[in-house]
Amino acid sequence: MFPFIQFLGLVLLASQTTFGYNFPYEAVQLKDSDVANNSDIAFGKPSNFGNRAKCKVLPGDANWPSVQRWAAFNSSLGGALIKGNPPASACYDGPNYDAAKCADVRERSSSSLFVMEDPTINGGQWQTGNSCPLPALPIPGFNSTPANYTCNVNGFPAYVVNATTAKHVQLAVNFARNNNIRLVIKNTGHDFLGRNTGGGSLQVWTHHLKAFEYLPSTRIREYHGMAARVGSSLQQFELHNYMAAYNITLLAPGGTTVGGLGGYMQGGGFSILTSKFGLMADQVLSLEVVTADGRFAHADPEENEDLFWAIRGGGGSTFGVVTSAVIKAYPTITITTSAFNFQTNPYRGNETTTVSVSDETFWKGIGVYFSHIVRVVDAKGIGWNYIRTTAPMRSPVFNSTRTFSFTGQVTLPGFTASEAKKFVAPLIYDLNKVGINITNPEPSYFSTYPKQAYRPNGPGDGVSGGRFGSRLFPRENLEDKDSDEFNDTMSVIRSFVEEGGYTFHSVDYSPTDEIAGYPGRDSAVNPALRNAVMHCTGFDTGSYGPDSTPAQQTANHKRLNEYIQKWRDVSPGAGAYMNEADTEEPDFQQSFYGHNYERLLRIKRRRDPWGVFYAVTGVGSEEWVVEGTNGLPTQQGRLCRVVDEE
Ligand SMILES: Cc1cc2nc3c(=O)[nH]c(=O)nc-3n(C[C@H](O)[C@H](O)[C@H](O)COP(=O)(O)OP(=O)(O)OC[C@H]3O[C@@H](n4cnc5c(N)ncnc54)[C@H](O)[C@@H]3O)c2cc1C
Numbered sequence: 138m139f140p141f142i143q144f145l146g147l148v149l150l151a152s153q154t155t156f157g158y159n160f161p162y163e164a165v166q167l168k169d170s171d172v173a174n175n176s177d178i179a180f181g182k183p184s185n186f187g188n189r190a191k192c193k194v195l196p197g198d199a200n201w202p203s204v205q206r207w208a209a210f211n212s213s214l215g216g217a218l219i220k221g222n223p224p225a226s227a228c229y230d231g232p233n234y235d236a237a238k239c240a241d242v243r244e245r246s247s248s249s250l251f252v253m254e255d256p257t258i259n260g261g262q263w264q265t266g267n268s269c270p271l272p273a274l275p276i277p278g279f280n281s282t283p284a285n286y287t288c289n290v291n292g293f294p295a296y297v298v299n300a301t302t303a304k305h306v307q308l309a310v311n312f313a314r315n316n317n318i319r320l321v322i323k324n325t326g327h328d329f330l331g332r333n334t335g336g337g338s339l340q341v342w343t344h345h346l347k348a349f350e351y352l353p354s355t356r357i358r359e360y361h362g363m364a365a366r367v368g369s370s371l372q373q374f375e376l377h378n379y380m381a382a383y384n385i386t387l388l389a390p391g392g393t394t395v396g397g398l399g400g401y402m403q404g405g406g407f408s409i410l411t412s413k414f415g416l417m418a419d420q421v422l423s424l425e426v427v428t429a430d431g432r433f434a435h436a437d438p439e440e441n442e443d444l445f446w447a448i449r450g451g452g453g454s455t456f457g458v459v460t461s462a463v464i465k466a467y468p469t470i471t472i473t474t475s476a477f478n479f480q481t482n483p484y485r486g487n488e489t490t491t492v493s494v495s496d497e498t499f500w501k502g503i504g505v506y507f508s509h510i511v512r513v514v515d516a517k518g519i520g521w522n523y524i525r526t527t528a529p530m531r532s533p534v535f536n537s538t539r540t541f542s543f544t545g546q547v548t549l550p551g552f553t554a555s556e557a558k559k560f561v562a563p564l565i566y567d568l569n570k571v572g573i574n575i576t577n578p579e580p581s582y583f584s585t586y587p588k589q590a591y592r593p594n595g596p597g598d599g600v601s602g603g604r605f606g607s608r609l610f611p612r613e614n615l616e617d618k619d620s621d622e623f624n625d626t627m628s629v630i631r632s633f634v635e636e637g638g639y640t641f642h643s644v645d646y647s648p649t650d651e652i653a654g655y656p657g658r659d660s661a662v663n664p665a666l667r668n669a670v671m672h673c674t675g676f677d678t679g680s681y682g683p684d685s686t687p688a689q690q691t692a693n694h695k696r697l698n699e700y701i702q703k704w705r706d707v708s709p710g711a712g713a714y715m716n717e718a719d720t721e722e723p724d725f726q727q728s729f730y731g732h733n734y735e736r737l738l739r740i741k742r743r744r745d746p747w748g749v750f751y752a753v754t755g756v757g758s759e760e761w762v763v764e765g766t767n768g769l770p771t772q773q774g775r776l777c778r779v780v781d782e783e
């Protein structure tokens with residue numbers, strides 16, 4: 138008997154350290170005894186899907202919980218409930234007017250930390266229907282709110298749970314499900330598509346789920362090696378702090394304030410190490426997650442393997458709320474970056490860093506750069522570039538004096554500076570051959586990843602209110618510079634900038650199945666990412682803010698989409714990267730999820746028969762529509778089922 142008990146004790150210990158929760162904040166859980174006779178916070182039962190009402194309730198509806206029930210909910214949360222007040226409401230006549238607070242809002246709103254630290258708002262304004270615009274353009278002397286700006290707090294979450302324990306998350310999921318309230322999840326608020334917000338919703342704010350533990354040697358199923366436990370809200374700059382402290386490498390986003398394990402990982406998540414180590418989703422060895430029934434679950438390749446498969450690449454805010462993960466860690470790695478640029482005549486900009494050439498030579502140079510991309514990604518490197526024009530899209534003047542500029546980089550993990558210079562030489566040689574007279578730049582050399590990426594506290598990522606198009610161009614389009622596919626690809630990039638007047642950006646990487654390894658290759662990551670060598674984004678900034686009418690926004694998007702459609706036409710069957718894409722991507726199921734969509738939808742229906750989790754373009758989102766948005770893809774209206782199931 139005694140040895141048996143000892144054995145049991147060992148098993149329990151092992152399951153707590155390796156297969157239980159990761160952090161003390163997850164030990165605080167909602168128990169059956171806590172909910173006993175409180176139907177507001179009861180767990181979901183698979184046999185009881187609730188009333189499956191056509192629409193979610195909004196503040197003011199008869200079914201919206203009373204002030205007393207919200208107060209009782211707040212008590213069960215230990216006081217962690219916050220009223221959803223957009224900070225800019227201090228700038229408008231009404232109960233929130235506060236001149237001093239408004240001045241503070243104006244001052245801080247240009248920093249992305251402002252969005253991160255506020256419980257209610259997200260990074261974009263059109264996503265909330267420009268409901269309470271920040272009149273905070275950092276223009277000196279600009280101190281008044283335009284007369285036609287209005288503040289409608291109903292465009293924002295009604296309440297926010299400031300989650301610091303698993304129990305907080307469970308309570309929020311249960312309260313929302315039991316009361317048929319729209320639930321949204323905000324981590325950093327960076328999402329470009331509007332997947333992190335919803336008018337009149339209950340929001341779970343995961344921003345304070347921060348913790349870290351380095352595991353020098355661990356075994357999780359078939360993986361044996363270095364790893365780390367990570368709280369789901371750690372941001373890029375925090376991950377880099379830990380990398381420096383423990384002398385290790387972890388994957389992390391490019392943007393300093395982007396979250397590592399929220400929407401970034403759940404949609405794939407690329408970094409400058411992605412051709413070397415794969416996507417963020419590929420790093421995950423296990424997950425802790427609160428599911429739609431309100432239960433706290435562990436998921437890994439053998440336990441809750443459906444969730445484990447779906448959450449890694451199948452999109453945020455769909456299958457559960459991730460509270461932490463165990464991810465792979467690596468020894469430190471060197472990084473080099475070779476940066477160069479060129480532009481067309483007439484000269485604008487910096488003579489010491491740029492050569493200027495004719496338009497035809499410029500576009501030949503663009504072709505040369507992209508003809509080297511497959512070689513770069515096969516060496517486990519990354520291409521990164523912008524192509525811009527001085528005659529922006531809204532300028533009617535497309536004449537011979539406008540200029541085009543190219544800013545490009547080749548980043549190579551694991552190289553020394555001299556190896557990198559040698560590697561880049563053939564690219565520079567080919568550029569010289571077409572008449573772009575640049576010299577092979579001395580690479581910047583970093584002995585570790587955090588030295589390359591780290592910027593203290595991470596401010597600097599502007600929050601964008603623009604809209605995107607995305608395309609993941611497959612290897613076939615770029616591997617042969619003499620092919621029609623290559624030529625067509627260059628033509629559509631050129632027309633995007635030259636005729637469209639838009640800014641083009643690409644990050645070129647190759648997270649193949651082989652690079653993903655175990656367990657990454659068996660995940661819901663978009664198959665188009667596995668075969669991609671070039672991720673292109675096209676921006677239309679500033680055309681969707683509070684100064685544009687719904688009709689203008691619709692027209693602006695229509696024009697952008699016509700140009701992105703050309704990218705789709707020359708890459709049939711490929712896809713788009715869901716985290717940096719158009720929220721109105723046509724056939725998003727194919728573009729964002731590929732052949733994984735059917736399996737993801739089955740898992741979604743089994744795990745969330747209530748429809749607790751909704752995000753625009755998420756798996757199963759085609760069954761829902763946000764009403765009353767003037768035809769715009771915004772999140773401030775009422776969320777309803779497309780088919781009335783009553
Ligand atoms: C400045 C900037 C730089 C970027 N750089 C990169 C880059 O280098 N590589 C790259 O791949 N992408 C990059 N992105 C895109 C980025 O991947 C997306 O914006 C992503 O949605 C951000 O995730 P988040 O959790 O930080 O943001 P949020 O907006 O808070 O969340 C995004 C989505 O995930 C859901 N979600 C968040 N946390 C959880 C959770 N714990 N459980 C379940 N669902 C959750 C939200 O509900 C929402 O649907 C960048 C974005 C910005 C703004």
Ligand SMILES: *[C@@H]1O[C@H](CO)[C@@H](O)[C@H](O)[C@H]1NC(C)=O
Pocket residue numbers: 170171172173174
């Ligand atoms: C359940 O309800 C009864 C009667 O209303 C009350 O006395 C009891 O304290 C409640 N139990 C819990 C756990 O809240």
Ligand SMILES: *[C@@H]1O[C@H](CO)[C@@H](O)[C@H](O)[C@H]1NC(C)=O
Pocket residue numbers: 211212215216217218219220
């Ligand atoms: C929740 O309770 C806390 C502590 O009592 C309080 O400070 C907070 O204002 C309450 N939240 C709401 C929305 O009433």
Ligand SMILES: *[C@@H]1O[C@H](CO)[C@@H](O)[C@H](O)[C@H]1NC(C)=O
Pocket residue numbers: 219256299301345
């Ligand atoms: C959220 O909770 C954290 C941790 O308890 C606290 O520091 C922070 O002030 C809270 N934020 C708000 C806006 O209440």
Ligand SMILES: *[C@@H]1O[C@H](CO)[C@@H](O)[C@H](O)[C@H]1NC(C)=O
Pocket residue numbers: 384468469
């Ligand atoms: C950090 O790790 C690298 C690679 O394992 C090793 O070469 C180096 O000596 C370590 N540096 C420190 C300060 O521990």
Ligand SMILES: *[C@@H]1O[C@H](CO)[C@@H](O)[C@H](O)[C@H]1NC(C)=O
Pocket residue numbers: 486487488489490
């Ligand atoms: C020109 O480039 C150099 C070197 O990068 C830089 O130091 C300088 O500030 C730039 N000048 C302008 C006007 O941009």
Ligand SMILES: *[C@@H]1O[C@H](CO)[C@@H](O)[C@H](O)[C@H]1NC(C)=O
Pocket residue numbers: 527528534535536537538539540
């Ligand atoms: C050509 O376009 C530029 C802006 O790109 C503008 O400044 C210039 O005046 C235009 N020239 C003519 C002749 O229209």
Ligand SMILES: *[C@@H]1O[C@H](CO)[C@@H](O)[C@H](O)[C@H]1NC(C)=O
Pocket residue numbers: 574576
């Ligand atoms: C190329 O640039 C170098 C110096 O950067 C210069 O010496 C040379 O003359 C240039 N060649 C041509 C063909 O412009």
Ligand SMILES: *[C@@H]1O[C@H](CO)[C@@H](O)[C@H](O)[C@H]1NC(C)=O
Pocket residue numbers: 624625
């Ligand atoms: C690309 O194709 C066009 C016609 O479709 C042709 O005019 C052009 O010369 C081709 N370019 C290259 C580099 O082959």
Ligand SMILES: *[C@@H]1O[C@H](CO)[C@@H](O)[C@H](O)[C@H]1NC(C)=O
Pocket residue numbers: 283285683684685686687
């Ligand atoms: C608001 O007013 C400004 C100027 O007064 C105008 O340019 C803008 O189009 C208006 N915005 C909307 C959305 O009507």
